[in-house]
Amino acid sequence: MVKVRVKYFLWLADKAGTSLEEVSLTNPSLFSLMEHLKASRPGLSKIIENILQGKSEIIVLVNNISPKTLNLELKEGDEVVLMPPVSGG
Template structure:
């Protein structure tokens, strides 16, 4: 099992019902984490599905780096961040 920290920012935290959580995974890929969140956080399911299908503007970072693929392996203590797109004026 691998335990990772997950952070949700702005309106994603509201939909998730929290801004921070720790998730334990038996399969440690980013895709496995996304599937876990999709199943455990129903209000995020459509957003997570759009991330899986590469149709989302939500920014996903693993240890402050944008992963090139969803098959990236997560390690104990990694931090995964979900941020909505930011626009300014």
């Protein structure tokens, strides 16, 4: 089991019902984390599905780096951040 922290920013925290959670994974990949979040956070299921399909503008960071693939292996203590794109005016 690998434990990772997941942080949700802005309106994603409202949809998730929390701004921070710790998730234990038996298959520690970013893809399996997204599958877990899709199943465990109904308010995020459509958003996560779009991330899995590569059709989302949601920013996903692992330890402050944008991963090139969802097949990235996660390690104990990694931090995954989900945040909507930021726009300014």
